[in-house]
Amino acid sequence: MSNVVLVLIEPDEGRVHLVSREALTFARPLAGQVQALMLGRVDEAVLADCREQGVAVVHEATDAELESYAAAAWATALERSLEASGAGIVLAGGTERGTEVLAHLAARRDLPMAANVLSVTSTDPLEVERQVAGGAVREQMRLDASPAVLTMAGHAVEASAAAAPGAAEHRPFTAGVSAADLRAQVKQVQARGGGDSSADLSAARVVVGAGRGAGSADGFSDVDALAQRLGGAVGVSRAVTSLGWRPHHEQVGQTGSRIAPDVYIACGISGAIQHWAGCSSSKTIIAINTDAEAPMMTKADYAVVGDMHEVLPALLEALG
């Protein structure tokens, strides 16, 4: 198997997205050389992030048709980068777009694919451990052909700088996107919810979570205020989104976002296994709940037994 790992990286406000930096960190021990294809424009800030991650080559597809996202078109760009790099593994963070583009590539080239990989347990033969059912189940998989295609489970590793910076040699190229690649293409992007709730939950360093204990759609003002005060994002349980109290993009868990903040403050959330699947990678969990025996309270690093509508105002006052 070639010792090059090709990583599809995604942008976030002009930098390499945290999830993609995690994928680059994940790739390093597997690779003699890490190369990257940027899903978007490459500028100096992106190259700096890639250098820090030890990336040797940064491919950039410059076709005008790629300005607006189309999974099949990006799969064509990735296919060209795969041919140029001769990679033995193609990897991406398990975002919606990362997963979609890699699935197109695997189907088109008839390549073996494993999604939601937590670790590579052997490179020859290629064997991985991956999570399914929102983290409740782990599977060992063997991929018997090269190149193989992998998406990484969110926050399976923490992004860290390489011991030595990479050259991050910038290689623009034309992918040659066809009309067939553009049959399904994004025409308009509209953020829903607005305000701070659109903050990137999966990359937030602080998340203030709230569940059914908030009581109603009007019960989130202190949650929003605390998230804003701490420079964090709001995350909610499925009970809350099912009741229509908050939008789905704020949901944490098996069928929502997987988060790994430094601090997760979970207010009025029972801590069902499906919620825990999305928040268990948080470094410190503080639970606020009227029920001391709620699973979130017994699993938390710090537990405050009390009414969130009394505890949060007191906390906000103490923070000033």
Ligand SMILES: Cc1cc2nc3c(=O)[nH]c(=O)nc-3n(C[C@H](O)[C@H](O)[C@H](O)COP(=O)(O)OP(=O)(O)OC[C@H]3O[C@@H](n4cnc5c(N)ncnc54)[C@H](O)[C@@H]3O)c2cc1C
């Ligand atoms: C296939 C499947 C997928 C799912 N995916 C997800 C998912 O992605 N994310 C998710 O969250 N759930 C998910 N669920 C739902 C999950 O099983 C739980 O039903 C849900 O997480 C419960 O939400 P909750 O903790 O807000 O509500 P509850 O379980 O009702 O808990 C409310 C908590 O608030 C406490 N409380 C009440 N009043 C107050 C107060 N004033 N102050 C403080 N505490 C208070 C209560 O003691 C209780 O612990 C999924 C379920 C299934 C079957």
